[in-house]
Amino acid sequence: MQPGGGDMPTLGLLQQIEKDFGSYTNFKEKFIEAVLTSFGSGWVWLVLKREKKCLAIVKTTNAVNPLIWNDIVRNFSPIISLDLWEHAYYLDHKNDRGAYVKTFMDHLVSWDAATARIARAQAFVNLGEPKIPVA
């Protein structure tokens, strides 16, 4: 998160989102849907799937971070996260998780931090097609 966050991602991250979700709007909808269908204490993440080389939305319970999985099937780099424990939003929004995620998406999410993370993740994952020079 950052003050004055929200808005939209740009450049490479936006392209990747459009590639994997169709459009930023569709991604935003899917993210909000994941939040609204989460039970209890947990988190919702946008991750980069290292094997599949695509972005995905995952949910975790309590304090689970997708980094801990690190197996063949689940090999994820977190790009953004949203805390869904009630302590994260109750004083501001009471039970209204929908209002909380909307505030997060519109005003708080730090696409700068997300861009930095996906740039670092590209040390492990080659997202583009290799440019092989033709002899």
Place this chain on the structure above:
Amino acid sequence: MALRTLINRKTLTTTVPLGFRGLQTFSLPDLPYDYGALEPAISGEIMQLHHQKHHQAYITNYNKALEQLDAATTKGDASTVVKLQSAIKFNGGGHVNHSIFWNNLAPVHEGGGEPPKGSLGWSIDNSFGSLEALIQKMTTEGAALQGSGWVWLALDKEFKRLVVETTANQASCVLLFLQDPLVTKGPSLVPLLGIDVWEHAYYLQYKNVRPDYLKNIWKVINWKYASEVFEKENP
């Protein structure tokens, strides 16, 4: 700085028409006391939100899941039936648990906090040594529970003894695997007393200090109700 909304007893029963084939739908039960009646242990603001928003949401979503289940069962849509199970366990469990919870609490002037007498009191001393020891155990386990859940005092009908259990999210102590309503912990477990340790149950008043919430809630625990349930199972 709690908004002391001392609203008179609200009748919130929404009349829901029965679906065809007699599908039973559920409505929010009234509280047996005013929202502000449990202060200062639990604020009126929390009671109102907890009852009108959280419990109501479980009921609304439970009814929706039941309708979808009915439709899927009729169509023979097995995968939808299976997919609906977690929504039913979560929302149905939430409704069951909170209905028990409202009865587990009582204003001080109506006996809240008065120690149990009779057979339950005797059984508590027998199983835990003393009421203080039981309170200490439930407080400790409730404080240590990670994430959202409940701490229960239950009667194990099979082994004829009292047990303290915790369940995650909205599990009930009656099913056999580690989740949700106390029914989920064992089919022979009868919940006598449940304490909600989801953050929404205390955050506005106690912030992150769950132990303070647990320390104070004993002042409004309705042991009379727990005794009634116990005596019914243990005549």
